[in-house]
Amino acid sequence: MEYSWHKVFENEEEAKVQVPLRQTKLLAVAGKEICLAHTAAGLVAIQDACPHMGHSLSRGKLSYLDEVVCPWHSYRYSLHNGKECDYRTRNATIYPLAIREGGVYIGLQQKPAQ
Template identity: 45%
Template sequence: MADLPPTQQHKIFDSVTAAEQALPLGKPQKLWVSGQKEAICLVRTRKGIFAVSDVCPHLGESLSKGTTNYLNEVVCPWHSYRFSLFNGQECDNRTSYLKTFLVEIQPDGIYLTL
């Protein structure tokens, strides 16, 4: 059995208020994490803060250039593929899932686990 890499937890905001100020509701934002090759698409909706891979698995466009909808999906700006922010599944199963990342609100800030 292969060894799994250690979990990396990164503090991305000092508080919920800081997150709300930096992340407009429903507007995806690109986040680069030190030491990572790919960017993260960070989104705040009424259901919480979500993090998914920023690269659309269909043709590689940046999802942070897209939009979100009332179903808590991020919508790719190129071909309107829609991905669940909860599990990364494309709504019509036309392409592979997005990688999702855990976002946790803790007393001392908001953390992203890679």
């Protein structure tokens, strides 16, 4: 899979200051809204629109099980794989995240050339 990489922070420290532990932040990356979550295991990028009814996951809370919980109907999405924890709706997309010397990057899947 080919990705285009988009810099969202200058470094990991800045990212963790902007998104404190157990918190989320809405990011706009190349026209997509992405929820960045800071867990004890590190940073995770997941689609912001809840697959159930589209509400912003970045307005939700993080559970102790590394799930983001939608504030509307409490649907829970694993930050490890995007699966909805009770299998009631579609899974959320997890975006690859890379921490490099030059910054923190989120990968968006490139559309194949036609």
